[in-house]
Amino acid sequence: MQNKLLYIILVSLFLICLTGCQTDKDNEIKNSEVFIQPNDQMVRLNGKWDFYSNQLLLPDDIPKINHSAAQTMEVPGTWDIRNGYGTYHLIIHFPENRIGKPQALYLPKIYTANRLYIDEELVSEIGKIAMAEKGSVPFGKPSITYFNPSQKKVHVLLQVSNYYHRKTGITGSVYLGDPNNIEEKMKLKIFLEWFSIGALIAIGINQLNLYFNRRKDSVSLYFSLFCLLVGIRVLLVGDSYIFHIFPALRWDYAFKLNYIIVFLCIPLFIKYFSAIFPNEMRRTFLAISVVSSLICIPIVIFTTPIIFTNTVYILYLLLLLLIPYFLRVLIKAIIQKHEGAKVIGVFFAVLIATVINDILYNEQMIHTMLLMPIGLVAFCAAQSYLVYKKFSKAFEDVEILSSQLEITQKEIVFRLGEITETRSKETGNHVRRVAEYSQFLASKYGLQSDEIELVKLASPLHDIGKVAIPDSILNKPGKLTNEEFAIIKTHTEIGYQMLKHSNTKLMETAAIIAYTHHEKYDGTGYPRGLKKQEIPLYGRITTVSDVFDALSSKRTYKKSWEIKDIIEYFKCEKGKHFDPILVEIFLDNVNEFLRIKEKFKD
Incomplete structure (x- = not known):
């Protein structure tokens, strides 16, 4: 299991490093122009683009405008104003070997509408561009546009408008290159996002199932809800796969749902942490x-995105307060050697690193990618490991307790049998010998191992009904009268009534043996006069064991028989008193019966 944990750690760190490392080339952009080199397979078009504020320029307008009037806008970057519109312009110079060859241009999610022209052709439109909020339709998702440059100099014109989000502009890297390279990069991103979605939802469902089977474990409940919500949120961010599943879903509704989930996850994570470390957490804080987190939810529901997106600063403040607090709790738990604290501490550190990355990425301070889903998968996998380790230990404890209980149960059965025999002034070894004889006969008869064990454990209770027989009759040294013998015979019915109400296999078998061990193969026994196969096999086996031990042992009313006389008796009673097959087993293995008798002699 430790190797599996190490594997999870290494895979998680590998994925985080893989996604966070930037290996793509940045081509220098000067005066809103970039020169592609013949060997460039994929480049980032990061740098200063021309930007025309409050203008929606068309390709025909480019030759007419005064380029010196253009602003320069950093890509990735945001505008100083939140509401409005404008046009980005970039000139791409292709080498000879790229003319007429397919190219791909990747645009990140741009808030909240954009329209892309390459040379004179409209090639992409996300949302609806407008000069006022009334005519605009917000939408945001990444896009890949394919084109074939027909000349060395290609104009890229990108119209952008925003009236709904606190950020306006191209907030991520723009990529240009061979379609295969662009698609491969996107495939990795898609794989990581769907891996996160699938892993988080699967872990969440699994943990929820654990909670439904063990409702006292609140850790599983809070943790499962947290995982499920985060898994759903990954559908809303990144490449916004939620719109592929629900094409008619409005962008602002999806955006509200994203923020609502964030502010629900904080209380759930706090409750989860409190359930794990109840003694280390301060309830007031x-x-x-x-409450601070939940207050933000009505703001998200009842205001527009351009307002409620500012609640992210409340989120940052909460994280700034909670992360050090959680670290303090973890350090304290590790010092106190709290079970699982080290594992949670390691993966919480990984999670914090990805959270910090995402905050810096969202605020345009670094240009990596969203890594928190991967960090969460690693953290959730670690927590699942701890939960299953806890359950595994619990099952081991149950197995140990069950084993101890079984041993105790067996001992009680033997003690009950011994107590019964003691009342009739016989030694407790009688029941042990009967158990050993019965086990041997059952084995030679060909029963399965579980049935053999069952006969051994149940047969000591064959005379349990004698506890209700008066001592004056039970221990009478002389011959019993007919009335006294009739009372003696009732011990089979009494024993059966004592044991039959149990629903355990052992007690059910003991009840059958107590009831039928005085039946005879020819039907002349008691209490019901059963014959041949009507008598349960367990009863027939115990009959042979009990009679052999009775004949070979000294009783208050008789001496022990010689072994030759016992053998002769069994031969005579074959098919009468005893099952013929069991008699043959006995006769073939008399020495084993004598060995058992000697081992447990009185």
């Missing part, structure tokens, strides 16, 4: 954090 946590209650304030939970």
Whole structure:
């Protein structure tokens, strides 16, 4: 299991490093122009683009405008104003070997509408561009546009408008290159996002199932809900796969759902942490954090995106307060050697690193990618490992307790049998010998191992009904009268009534043996006069064991028989008193019976 944990750690760190490392080339953009080199397979078009504020220029307008009037806008980057519109312009110079060859241009998610022209052709439109909020339709998702440059100099014109988000502009890297290279890069991104979605939802469902089977474990409940919500949120961010699943879903509704999930996850994570480390958490501080988070939800529901997106600063403040607090709790738990604290601590550090990355990425301070889903998968995998380790230990404890209980149960059965025999002034070894004889006969008869064990454990209770027989009759040294013998015979019915109400296999078998061990193969026995196969096999086996031990042992009313006389008796009673097959087994293995008798002699 430790190797599996190490594997999870290494895979998680590998994925985070893989996604966070930037290996793509940046081509220098000067005066809103970029020169593609013949060997460039994929480049980032990061740098200063021309930008025309409050203008929606068309390709025909480019030759007419005064380029010196253009602003320069950093890509990735945002405008100083939140509401408005404008046009980005970039000139791409292709080498000879790229003319007429397919190219791909990747645009990140741009808030909240954009229209792309390459040379004179409209090639892409996301949302609806407008000069006022009334005519605009917000939408945001990444896009890949394919084109074939017909000349060395290609104009890229990107119209952007925003009236709904606190950020306006191209907030991620723009990529240009061979379609295969662009698609491969996107495939990795798609794989990581769907891997995160699938892993988080699967872990969430699994943990929820654990909670439904063990409702006292609140850790599984809070953790499962947290995983499920984060898994759903990954559908809303990144490449916004939610719109592929629900094409008619409005962008602003999806955006609200994203923020609502974030502010629900904070209380759930706090409750989860509190459930794991209940003695280390301060309720007042946590209650304030939970309330602060939940207050943001009505703001998200009842205001427009351009307003409620500012609640992200409340989120940042909460994280700034909670992360050090959680670290303090973890350090304290590790010092106190709390079970699982080290594992949670390691993966919480990984999660914090990805959270910090995402905050810096969202604020345009670094240009990596969203890594928190991968960090969450690693953290959730670690928590799942701890949960299953806990359940595994619990099952081991149950197995140990069950084994101890079984041993105790067996001992009680033997003690009950011994107590019964003691009342009739016989030694407790009688029941042990009967058990050993019965086990041997059952084995030679060909029963399965579980049935053999069952006969051995149940047969000591064959005379349990004698506890209700008066001592004056039970221990009478002389011959019993007919009335006294009739009372003695009732011990089979009494024993059966004592044991039959149990629903355990052992007690059910003991009840059958107690009831039928005085039946005879020819039907002359008691209490019911059963014959041949009507008598349960367990009863027939115990009959042979009990009679052999009775004949070979000294009783208050008789001496022990010689072994030759016992053998002769069994031969005579074959098919009468005893099952013929069992008699043959006995006769073939008399020495084993004598060995058992000697081992457990009185």
